[in-house]
Amino acid sequence: MGILAIILAAIAGFAVGAVWYMQLSKPWLAAAEIECDENGKPVGGFSITPFIIGFICMLCVSGMLRHTLEASDIEGVLASAVTGFGVGLFFITPWVAMNYAYSKRKPLLTVLDGGYSVIGPTVMGFVLGLF
Template identity: 60%
Template sequence: MGIIAVVVAAFAGFAMGAAWYMTLSKQWIAAVGIATDAKGRPANGGSVTPFIISGIAMLMVAGMMRHILVMAGIEGAGKSALVGLGIGLFMITPWVAMNYAYADRKKELTILDGGYSVLGPTVIGLVLGFF
């Protein structure tokens, strides 16, 4: 049951990212500074590599979050989602912000990616809490 929970939670986190970035695609593209074609799509798009890396990353995050939740004896969707929120808000987003500060990235990119860094683990925790 654990592997199924991890896969479902990873898929949910990935889907949350898809919804987040599809909704905010124009803002994200502008913040990153990616060249676009006439339709506003990334000019050099089409590579599946980012999607493969994202899928693997989601499996890793969901697997570690499940491990943390089991080891801590945390059960239930609400508590698990709260753990995910905390991980995103107090671990992942500060790390993203620190890296972006050194890379001199726009603060808008930090906010956009930081938002997903909070929502993604929250959704993963929520789903894991149902199993």
């Protein structure tokens, strides 16, 4: 049951990211300074590689979050979601913010990616809490 929970939580986190970035694609592309063509599509076309890497990363985060929940005896949907929220807000987002500050990225990019860094693990925690 553990591996199934990890996979389902990773899928949920990935799906939330798809919705997040579809809704915020224009400001994200501008903040990330990605060059777009006249139709608003990124120059260079589509690549599946970031999606593969992204899903592998989702599996890693989901697996570690499940381990953290188990090791801490955290049970239930609400407690698991709050733990995911804390991981996103106090581990992932500060790391993203630090990296973006050093690389002189636009603050809006930190806000947009940081928002997903909080929402994604929260959803993963919720899903893991169902098991």
